[in-house]
Amino acid sequence: MANILVVDDEMGIRELLSEILGDEGHVVTTAENAQQAREFRQNGIPDLVLLDIWMPDTDGVTLLKEWQRDGLLTMPVIMMSGHATIDTAVEATRIGALNFLEKPIALQKLLKAVQQGLTQGPKASRPAVMYTQTAPAQTEHHEAIIAGNFNPVTVSETQHLASQPITAMSSDNLFSSSFGLPLREARDAFERAYFEYHLLRESGSMTRVAEKTGLERTHLYRKLKQLGVDPGKLAKKGG
Incomplete structure (x- = not known):
């Protein structure tokens, strides 16, 4: 079981990913914007982050850069988008993203990417208690x-x-x-x-x-x- 943070401004995406990953035995926390994701990261280190690129306040690539700059990119991050270009995906990977998933996300691709992230991603200790915002x-x-x-x-x-x-x-x-x-x-x-x-x-x-x-x-x-x-x-x- 892993602690996974899902960052996406679309409620339907957050609920769907929470349901799928919850059925896989993971504990899922959701954030609807970059600010909520920042606050969560300050309080704990998730085992994996699923991060949407296009969000209204701060886009996912910018947030990824912030985490890298501040030394907070100590967990595997998988980027998600339905509109990103190849250049955007390449940039996110260069910054430190582990993978990129194109929306709509196929179930098997999602589960495979999550498993790879949890297996290959960097390991870091985390507080025993992590607050959640699941449905x-x-x-x-x-x-x-x-x-x-x-x-x-x-x-x-x-x-x-x-x-x-x-x-x-x-x-x-x-x-x-x-x-x-x-x-x-x-x-x-x-x-x-x-x-x-x-x-x-x-x-x-x-x-x-x-x-x-x-x-x-x-x-x-x-x-x-x-x-x-x-x-x-x-x-x-x-x-």
């Missing part, structure tokens, strides 16, 4: 796995939980003292139970579930499909 739903998922040890629940157990008053629920229903599950399986199991719970509570209403979970409906549909959750079946049970 709320993803932050909750990561904190839930870290705070306790997950014990997967079945759909019937989730249905029972959904019928109980929220104030009567305890984290003991979801967590045990075992760290036996691999991180990916634990995260998927928690997310599955989390969405099944809300679907049952809201009688399968995707609109209300999207509001409760803080996700856009398109993102919610994609996440449910990925987890193998059938909203129709849960709606019938919830009803």
Whole structure:
């Protein structure tokens, strides 16, 4: 697992990269501009940075130059852009960027570049605690796995939980003292139970579930499909 900083002014790109890299087991922090990236770098050293070139306040190449000038370019940086020229890519590489990805970024190219960066990039110590700015739903998922040890629940157990008053629920229903599950399986199991719970509570209403979970409906549909959750079946049970 690595700490990865994603710097991009487009919210959709930040959310997509956070989801993909989070599914790979990494802890992702996002910054929407160069200033936020500067502040994050002052507080810790990420294992890898994905840096967009075109941003409204300061472009990625300029930020890369700043980090190099100030001795802060001690982590591998992968540049991203949908409009950069070959000269821009060459300049970024000359300054110290490890790689360059052209948008829209293909999934396999992204994962390969990240893996190469984490394997070949410079190693540096970092503070034990790093603050994050990930999407709320993803932050909750990561904190839930870290705070306790997950014990997967079945759909019937989730249905029972959904019928109980929220104030009567305890984290003991979801967590045990075992760290036996691999991180990916634990995260998927928690997310599955989390969405099944809300679907049952809201009688399968995707609109209300999207509001409760803080996700856009398109993102919610994609996440449910990925987890193998059938909203129709849960709606019938919830009803």
